[in-house]
Amino acid sequence: MINDAADAADAAAVKPALLARVAAGDEAAMRECIKVYGPLIWSLARRSCQQHGDAEDAVQEIFIELWKVSAKFDDALGSEATFVSMLARRRLIDRFRRRLPVEIDIDDTELSDDAAAMTALDHDIDFATVRRGLQRLRPEERRVLDLSFTFGLSQSEIVTQTGLPLGTVKSHARRGLASLREWMGVSARASAPAADEDES
Amino acid sequence: MSKKASGDPGDPASGESMHGEPSAATGIDDQLIDLLSLPADEVRRRRAASQLDPQSLRQAEQAAAVYSVASLPKIEALPAALESRLLEDAKRFARASAQSEAPSARAAPGPPPAIGRSRWFALSGYALAASIAVLAVLLRPLSPQVQPGVPAQPLVGKQALHVAWTPGPDATGAQVSGQVVWDPQSNRGYMVFKGLAANDAARQQYQLWVFDAQRDARYPVDGGVFNVADGQAEIRVPITPKLHVGQATAFVVTVEKPGGVVVSDRSRVAAVATVG
Numbered sequence: 145m146i147n148d149a150a151d152a153a154d155a156a157a158v159k160p161a162l163l164a165r166v167a168a169g170d171e172a173a174m175r176e177c178i179k180v181y182g183p184l185i186w187s188l189a190r191r192s193c194q195q196h197g198d199a200e201d202a203v204q205e206i207f208i209e210l211w212k213v214s215a216k217f218d219d220a221l222g223s224e225a226t227f228v229s230m231l232a233r234r235r236l237i238d239r240f241r242r243r244l245p246v247e248i249d250i251d252d253t254e255l256s257d258d259a260a261a262m263t264a265l266d267h268d269i270d271f272a273t274v275r276r277g278l279q280r281l282r283p284e285e286r287r288v289l290d291l292s293f294t295f296g297l298s299q300s301e302i303v304t305q306t307g308l309p310l311g312t313v314k315s316h317a318r319r320g321l322a323s324l325r326e327w328m329g330v331s332a333r334a335s336a337p338a339a340d341e342d343e344s
Numbered sequence: 345m346s347k348k349a350s351g352d353p354g355d356p357a358s359g360e361s362m363h364g365e366p367s368a369a370t371g372i373d374d375q376l377i378d379l380l381s382l383p384a385d386e387v388r389r390r391r392a393a394s395q396l397d398p399q400s401l402r403q404a405e406q407a408a409a410v411y412s413v414a415s416l417p418k419i420e421a422l423p424a425a426l427e428s429r430l431l432e433d434a435k436r437f438a439r440a441s442a443q444s445e446a447p448s449a450r451a452a453p454g455p456p457p458a459i460g461r462s463r464w465f466a467l468s469g470y471a472l473a474a475s476i477a478v479l480a481v482l483l484r485p486l487s488p489q490v491q492p493g494v495p496a497q498p499l500v501g502k503q504a505l506h507v508a509w510t511p512g513p514d515a516t517g518a519q520v521s522g523q524v525v526w527d528p529q530s531n532r533g534y535m536v537f538k539g540l541a542a543n544d545a546a547r548q549q550y551q552l553w554v555f556d557a558q559r560d561a562r563y564p565v566d567g568g569v570f571n572v573a574d575g576q577a578e579i580r581v582p583i584t585p586k587l588h589v590g591q592a593t594a595f596v597v598t599v600e601k602p603g604g605v606v607v608s609d610r611s612r613v614a615a616v617a618t619v620g
Contacts, residue, residue, distance in 0.1 A: 169441030174434035182422040182430065188412060190420060195558065197588030200426045207430055211437050222406055229409035238383045242560040274414040290415065293408040296381040317377045324407035 163224050167215035174211060181210075181228045188229070192236040192295065206235045237296030274327045281320070284308070288316035372396070376404040503529055507595065507617040509537065516541040516550075516599055517614030524595045524617045526583065533583040535595070540614065542574045543599070550597050550614060551604040552583065558590030562607075565589050569604040594618045 162180070165173035185206050186199070193199035210231055217227050278286065284306075291297040291305060302313045375396060379387050391401060422430070504527040511517045519539030526533035535552070543549060552567030559565065565587045572579055583595075599612035 169438050171434055171438035174438060175431060178422070178427065178430045178434065182427060183419050184413065186422045186426070187416050187418065187420045191412075191416060195588065195590065200423070200429075201587055203422075203426060204429060204433060208433060208437065211434075221402065226406055226409060229413050230405050233409045233412050234384050234405075237381065241383050242563065271410075271414050274410055278411075278414060286415070289411055292377060292381055293411045294415065296383075298378070298381050314374060314377075318373045320411070321373055321377060321404060321407055324411055325403060328407060328410060 163210075163214040163217040163227070166211050167217075177210065178207065181225070182207075184225070184228065185232050188232050188236060192240055198239075202236060202239055205239075206232050209235055233294070236294075240295055274324065277323055277327045285316045285320065288313055289320040292317050293320070372400065373404075376401060380404055380408045503527060504533065505592070505619060507619055509535075509615045509617050512597070512613030512615050514599055514612040514614045516543070516612070517597065520615045522578070524583075526592055526595070526619075528589070528592065531585065531589055535581045535583060535597075536578065537572065537581070537615070538578045540572050540579070540597075542572045542576065545571045545602060547602065548599050549602050549604060551600045551608065552581075553596045553598065553608060554583070554585055554589050554592050555594040555596065556589045556591060557593050564596070566604065566606070567595070569600070569602075592619055 162173055162176060166177055182203070185203050189199040189202040189206070190196075193202055210228060213231065217224060221227075222230075281289070287306060288302055288308070291302045292299070297305065299310060299313050299317065302308070303310050306313070308316075375394065379390060379396075379401060382390070387401075391398070504525050507524045507526070509517075509520050509522050509524070511520050517540060519541075521538045522536040522540075524533060524535050540550070549569040549571055551569045553564035554567050555561060555564045565585045567583050567585050570579075570581045595617040596610075596613060597615040598608045598610060599614055600608060
């Protein structure tokens with residue numbers, strides 16, 4: 145665990161052009177990239193990979209990919225942390241799907257209260273809002289979103305894993321996507337009322 | 345989430361999302377959700393063939409990534425050993441980038457493309473050149489050079505597997521015999537070869553692949569490259585795979601270019617040892 149949230153925040157408050165410096169071949173920027181995003185990528189990999197060694201391989205693969213495509217980053221389209229998270233999620237899904245079929249054990253999906261380090265990762269996304277929203281979801285809904293968004297299972301594969309009807313899986317996934325968009329939209333308009341307060 | 349939506353989670357016939365969006369929107373979301381779970385190359389293929397707005401897909405990708413991060417139970421520190429390897433990777437990557445930059449700068453004097461401002465889906469030639477050079481350098485260490493004749497690591501007792509080599513279709517292995525000794529607990533072992541043809545290390549090397557039941561068979565673990573010198577009746581080669589092998593199912597030796605390859609086309613298989 146990162147125990148010192150302040151350190152994490154300092155590390156995350158990186159120069160805005162970190163990935164641009166990586167793209168220019170700046171080794172110091174690559175080292176900084178490891179310091180800033182290493183814990184995030186490692187945590188995502190640990191969640192997706194059943195084997196410790198596999199998670200380590202995945203992290204190396206993701207960093208190499210990140211450095212390779214760093215020139216593609218456009219800060220007009222989102223933050224660096226979001227760019228890194230998107231890339232990591234994609235690579236982990238690619239790896240995960242190569243190993244299918246496997247039984248996924250996601251019993252440990254309870255959200256912890258330790259959101260400080262996560263919040264510090266990205267100033268564009270209000271993770272506190274997102275997590276508050278996620279805490280309102282039922283375990284069954286969370287499970288569908290985990291299997292779909294984190295592990296990259298198709299909806300028919302989720303039906304097989306969970307025993308839920310296909311319509312329910314589709315419904316949970318749709319609602320989850322819509323809610324995430326809403327929560328992310330709120331974070332971009334800091335002064336607007338929190339979406340998760342809207343219980344219409 | 346709205347109470348209404350939570351109370352009616354399984355109504356596929358409704359055609360509405362929790363926000364009362366029309367069915368056309370839910371259809372688009374269904375397509376987006378399908379794409380979110382596909383491998384990246386399949387996403388690219390389908391995106392090109394679909395009418396989906398790229399911005400919608402990007403937002404969906406962002407939403408899924410935010411979900412993955414926000415639902416993490418905790419953020420863990422990088423293991424020290426892994427961090428060390430990443431720092432080594434960074435060093436090699438930076439070196440490779442520098443090597444690829446110099447010739448392109450000579451060929452096209454003037455400022456490099458404006459990196460960091462380009463569109464995500466438009467990889468610049470600069471980055472592409474760097475990627476090729478970087479791959480060439482980075483992939484090399486994936487094939488650790490093992491030294492024939494080095495005494496094998498001591499194995500741990502009786503659990504070690506002993507598997508005989510059988511000749512592969514390539515002529516280099518036509519006379520091969522010997523065995524693989526593999527300790528699944530320590531993830532180490534050694535190979536004994538008799539009759540494996542000598543190789544010219546400047547032109548080709550032997551490369552070991554360890555097939556692991558816990559991995560996709562298309563991606564066996566790289567066991568490193570090795571050579572056989574002229575006149576060596578028998579050689580002993582230690583196995584020190586870079587990656588952990590969960591359950592070895594086969595050991596395969598291929599003939600590859602010097603330094604080895606990341607993924608073998610398996611066109612030249614010299615020897616095979618199948619477990620069980």
